[in-house]
Amino acid sequence: MPPTGLPPSGDGRGTTLAWSGDPLLAAKFSVPAAPRHHVSRHRLLDRVGEGARGPLTLVTGPAGAGKTALAAAWARDGEPPGPVAWLTLDTHDGAPGVFWSYVVEALGRVLPRLRDGITMPARPGSVGTSLLTRLAAATEHLSGPVVLVLDGFEKVAGRRVPAGLEFLLGHCGPLLRLVVTSRRDPLLPLHRYRAEGRLTEVRGADLAFTPYETTALLRGHGLGPGDDVAGALTRRTGGWAAGLRLCALAMQRTGDPDGFARSFAGTEQAVSGYLIAEVLDALPPATAELLLRASVLDRLHPDLVDALTGRRDAEAVLAGLTRENAFVDPVPGTPWCRVHPLFTEVLRGQLRIRHPRLVPRLHARAARWLAGEGLVTEALEHAAQAGDWQYGASEAVHHLLAGALFTAPGGERVERAFSRMPPSVPGAEPALLAAACRLARHDRAGCRERLAVAGRHLRQGGTEPDPEVGLTHALLRLLCEPQADEHSGEHGADDGSGPAEEAARAVSDLMGRLPPERIRARPEIEALRLHGLARSHLGRGRLAEARRLCAEAAGACTTQESLPVQHMALGLLALAESAAGALTSAEDHALRSLLIAGQHDDGPDGRGGAAFVALAAVACERDNQEVAHRRLGQALACRDVHYDPLLAAEAAVLRSRLELARGRWETALSVLPGPGTGEAPWPARRLALARAAAALARGDHEAAVDAVHGIRADGPAPLVALARAHLCAGRTDRSLRLLARAEDSPGLGLPDLVGIHLLRARAALLAGDRATAQCLLGRALDAARPELLRRPFLDCGPWLRPLLDGAGRTDPAHTRAAWLTARGDAGRPGPAQPLSSRERDVLLCVQRMMSADEIAAELSLSVNTVKTHLRSVYRKLSVSRRREAVERGRELHIL
Amino acid sequence: MRYEFRVTGSVSRLMAEAFPELKAEPVPRQTLFSGTVTDEAHLYGLLARFQDLGLSVREMRRLPE
Known part of the structure; x- marks a missing residue:
């Protein structure tokens, strides 16, 4: 299989989709083979052919109406206008990132050069260009028509994928032809496409078999029905293809086809129920028993079925059923097959009635077989259905799944399956898995509670736990932010012996005890370790360390599965940078983070909102209120912004600042949570400074001083805030002393530095030293200009204006200040090329x-x-x- | 909320078993399924399940509580 180039929504650098030669995956991209007794239906083939001369052909109809069969027959021998890219959709393909990466893969298989167009390395200027825009652009210069078939579009639920498809249809080149099969009308503006003549439809009524086609179908099964029989069956089934196929099967098995047709036409039973019962009743008992037991599976593998039946005939039986064109369809190129969903549902019901107690045992056996084959996600789902929580949890922990639970695409499935696990299940592993599930739902307190339970089990166990168990425990401890500030105090946190460092060290040690290839297969663990450490540093306000660790965490994400961690790490990096005043790079990293999440196209989907918070902060620092409001709104639509204390505090600070900029002092204060609600030191300090700023804006400098004094005030920012309050109160000397201390403290950020210059300028002005004030203002302007950091100047109040204006007449400082008032965001990268x-x-x-x-x-x-x-x-x-x-x-x- | 679904044809016990949460009641040439529907997602899930099983829903209505 050729290597593929494009991460679903990555930045186009360094990451590739690992298709890993999985034949089940490869089958998604191949046109299904013709069933044995396929009836060629020219009226429909012609219709699709006609449709494929336009942009969109839609084939809709109920289950078993023959939609896939029609599209496949047309793709194989209907003379399509160009190469056909086929994509069979599954229920797990609904996430836009997954869906579009499959689309690119499908198209890339018929158009190898298409990928080059899409994987164009993302320059900083084009970083905001979404995958869809690039995909649309790549289809502009096709040399001939290309058909993309999306089979089973109803499985892609939700609005986001259809919205993307609508965009693609609106912007792709004229030579991309789309054929979509679906049980339901997709959420596209079909009425508009109809009115514009851009849509060809093949609907349920068109797919229905005519009596003539029914005769052909029955002949194909070796039956020679009279016209009346064909007519009666067609009427009774409403031309339903699956029903007619079942009729043919039932008639083959009875000795009296005409009698069957008569009695079928005579019953009042629902068509599908009657026919399925007929067909199942006619099966040899051994085959029926096999199907009954295998009905717990979504996909059948002969060895797996043998494991469920305890026999060794699955391969022969399934091959027989496939050959008879019954209701078992092979997955091409693999030993797997599927039972038609109509039958699966009925068989499951039958199994529940006949052997209710066998169901969990079958699921448990399936789980073990699947785990042995490395199909861990499916194994865990079966373990959950079996209620075999201990086995499932142990497998998950030993496969080091804890990190993947809230990062990898399959993680959501596991999380869903294990969310039903009762808390009473004993053992360390179930508690660890429950902790990971809670963390995946942003429930940090619940995670800590389950971790404590796991810790008790581990200590009681006496013997040293397996490294996988210890590793999972340490990693989760790190990620749910151990709160040990109470006893470690202000000093313990800084000497590298905090609980986060300790947990991170434990993770490293335990990683060293596992085989390196297993660690390499799970890069998200190291990435999460670095990310957890970075969060802990950020929580203590150590921005430089946090930034370094975030960058390392992002760099450690080398696989498809670890992209969500990269998204989180880049978001956090952007947040730390925005706080440090590194606005340009904060914006760049935030956009890259969004690009990775695919959110740029689709809005928030429950993933991280750190990048949106960072973008809001950047806009706020640059005094671009409109954008800041919009970005903050996007941030608040992300769940973690409400649950993550760091992000929640930062979002509250931004809301307060935006209110302040509108002159609403009371609101600015009321949107901030009260002090002392158990935050980590840094968010507590950010909130206190915001309270101080709000108090000062109201002219209440004592309240401002109180707000800052209420916190552990280390670092320059609180000193600058205090200095500002004291200066307002007319205590210039005290203010200058504080500023001197602030200037000497480590970790002086750009906003602090600019603030110090400005406060000194104010002090000089108060002392009547206009020249010094001018000089200090010049320094502040020069320092702030590269990042277009405007907020410190706006916070200054009315004294600044004359000083700025005065600068214009006397020295070139006027041009130095021009950027400050230049509206229109001249600092953000403009269009890569000017518009014509x-x-x-x-x-x-x-x-x-x-x-x-x-x-x-x-x-x-x-x-x-x-x-x-x-x-x-x-x-x-x-x-x-x-x-x-x-x-x-x-x-x-x-x- | 309680719903009633009117489905074409009399539905065998085998098929009805695919809807353990609903009560199936035969009426001439049709079957009435009724029961409590948790929420909208459940409702659409049921409709999809009818469709999956090749059953055509003639009528659907919300029952008074």
């Missing part, structure tokens, strides 16, 4: 909410030309939607 005047015209029309057709009429262009212009506008502005383009255009003052 035509593109700007199109964007202006978009702003007026005009459709592509209306724009074409307005500007006397063809619709296609308008779309081309729109696509390049999107590309140049690094956006993927009309609304974003308009917003970005306004930000950049193009509009």
